[in-house]
Amino acid sequence: KAGVTQTPRYLIKTRGQQVTLSCSPISGHRSVSWYQQTPGQGLQFLFEYFSETQRNKGNFPGRFSGRQFSNSRSEMNVSTLELGDSALYLCASSLDVKPQETQYFGPGTRLLVL
Amino acid sequence: EDQVTQSPEALRLQEGESSSLNCSYTVSGLRGLFWYRQDPGKGPEFLFTLYSAGEEKEKERLKATLTKKESFLHITAPKPEDSATYLCAVPGSARQLTFGSGTQLTVLP
Numbered sequence: 001k002a003g004v005t006q007t008p009r010y011l012i013k014t015r016g017q018q019v020t021l022s023c024s025p026i027s028g029h030r031s032v033s034w035y036q037q038t039p040g041q042g043l044q045f046l047f048e049y050f051s052e053t054q055r056n057k058g059n060f061p062g063r064f065s066g067r068q069f070s071n072s073r074s075e076m077n078v079s080t081l082e083l084g085d086s087a088l089y090l091c092a093s094s095l096d097v098k099p100q101e102t103q104y105f106g107p108g109t110r111l112l113v114l
Numbered sequence: 115e116d117q118v119t120q121s122p123e124a125l126r127l128q129e130g131e132s133s134s135l136n137c138s139y140t141v142s143g144l145r146g147l148f149w150y151r152q153d154p155g156k157g158p159e160f161l162f163t164l165y166s167a168g169e170e171k172e173k174e175r176l177k178a179t180l181t182k183k184e185s186f187l188h189i190t191a192p193k194p195e196d197s198a199t200y201l202c203a204v205p206g207s208a209r210q211l212t213f214g215s216g217t218q219l220t221v222l223p
Contacts, residue, residue, distance in 0.1 A: 004157075033210070043158075043201070045210035056208040090157050092211075099145035099205040100165060105157035 001027060004093050004106030012112045018079040021109045025072050025093030032074040033103060034066060037088040046089075049074055050097050078111075086113045116141045116206050120214035127192055127221050135187040135217045137202035147185050148211065149178050150201045158201055161187075192221045 005024045013019050025032050034046040045058040049068035066076040072093075078085055088110050092103035117140040127133055139147065146165050150158035162171045164180035171178050175196065177188040187200055199218045203211040 006157075031209075035211075042215050043203075043211070043213040045212075048209060056210055058210060088155075097209060099207065099209045100163070101209075102148065102160055102163055103211060104160055105150070108155075108157045110155070 004091055004104055006089075006091050006106040006109050008109060009107065010110045010112075012114065013081050014114050015081055015083060017081050018077060019081060019111060020075055020077045021089055021091075021111075023074045023076075023091030023093075023106060025074070025091075026104055029093035029095055029104075030072050031094045031097050031101070031103075032068055032072065033092045033094075034074070034076050035090045035092065035105075036060070037090055037108070038086075043090070046076065048097075055097065081113045083113050086111060116204055116212040118202060118204055118212050118214035120200075120202060120217050122217060123215065124218045125220070127189075127219070129193055129221055129223050130191045132188070132190045132192070134189070135200055135219070137185040137187070137214055138183060139185070139202075139204050141204050142207070144182075145205045145207075147180055148203045148205075149185070149187055150203065152199045152201055152216070161200075189219070192219075194221045194223050197221045 031050045033048040047057045068074045088108045090108045091106045094101040094103045119138045149161040152158045162178040167182045199216040201216045203213040
């Protein structure tokens, strides 16, 4: 079974631009979560989607948003990019929304903001 | 607020030198504890889930154990290919994972 896929893998943007990242979950998985990973803050939760609805959101500004489609694929968008948004953005999928359900991560999208 | 602390931050071992990594946690109610392995520039790779104190799981040279306050990842006779950052995480009531800062393991040949 194919794993979680994320596109693009690498991205370079300049301050003020916006960016859209895509995530395709493991086949049959309906929950998608997004995390930001930086050397200083580690892995931090952004938001989670299930059945096209945002179920939970982490402590990030409104510039960070996302959505989920009927096929469970998800996108996240960051508007008005700042230098501090440079990070590895990780998507994780799981079968459903039980807290104890394992989340499987994709390879990530490396975003560099100049 | 859930908290996860991992130690040591970095660990260098000679090939074949066994050791343990620690993950201490504070949660309002344990819903599981996850161990992941992360190689540079890649996403975390799932290793184990532990659900209750006393539970143990093994995979090749790795063995994870769980108590009411902490988890250990024991590495027996490690090889250079075991070099990676090992992360532990706990899920909150709303499912978001709280991660520790990780232990960067280097196994020297």
